[in-house]
Amino acid sequence: QLQLVESGGGWVQAGGSLRLSCAASGRTFSSYAVGWFRQAPGKEREFAAAISWYDTSTYYTDSVKGRFTISRENAKNTVYLQMNSLKPEDSAVYYCAASKFRVSGYTDDKGYDNWGQGTQVTVSS
Numbered sequence: 001q002l003q004l005v006e007s008g009g010g011w012v013q014a015g016g017s018l019r020l021s022c023a024a025s026g027r028t029f030s031s032y033a034v035g036w037f038r039q040a041p042g043k044e045r046e047f048a049a050a051i052s053w054y055d056t057s058t059y060y061t062d063s064v065k066g067r068f069t070i071s072r073e074n075a076k077n078t079v080y081l082q083m084n085s086l087k088p089e090d091s092a093v094y095y096c097a098a099s100k101f102r103v104s105g106y107t108d109d110k111g112y113d114n115w116g117q118g119t120q121v122t123v124s125s
Contacts, residue, residue: 002027002114006096009119012086016123020081022096022116030074033102036081037109038092038121048094049081050106059106064090086123093118 008020022034035050049070050059058070069082079096097112105111 002029002032002098004096004098004114004116006094006116006119009094009121011122011124014087014123014125016086017082017084018086018121020083020094020096020119020121022079022081024077024079024098027100029072029077029079029098032098032100032114033106034070034072034079035097035099035106035109035112036070036094037097038090038094040092045095045109047107047109051079052103052106053101054103061107083121086121088123088125091121091123093120
């Protein structure tokens with residue numbers, strides 16, 4: 001079983017930056033595609049970013065393109081989400097999710113079978 005733990009959330013003013021981390025244990029993380037999803041109060045969970053396991057291709061939802069960067073450091077079993085130019089609408093609980101050997105459908109949360117507990121991001125205007 002793969003365990004995921006997110007960290008790095010917090011409070012920041014609009015225009016600021018945060019770096020989220022997703023640390024994995026229990027399995028070799030390099031074989032897993034990893035996605036970041038977010039859920040604001042009263043809203044559906046939505047895809048934010050993902051990174052493949054085999055060529056580190058990255059994927060972003062339109063609203064975060066150019067502001068967020070997902071990366072991975074397999075030696076540390078960790079995936080990062082660097083978030084710059086944050087906006088109040090980025091406020092949400094951010095979850096990382098992993099799926100072994102996944103090669104498509106990165107934006108679909110149904111295909112991920114390992115989830116972290118989430119970390120809160122609050123951006124004030």
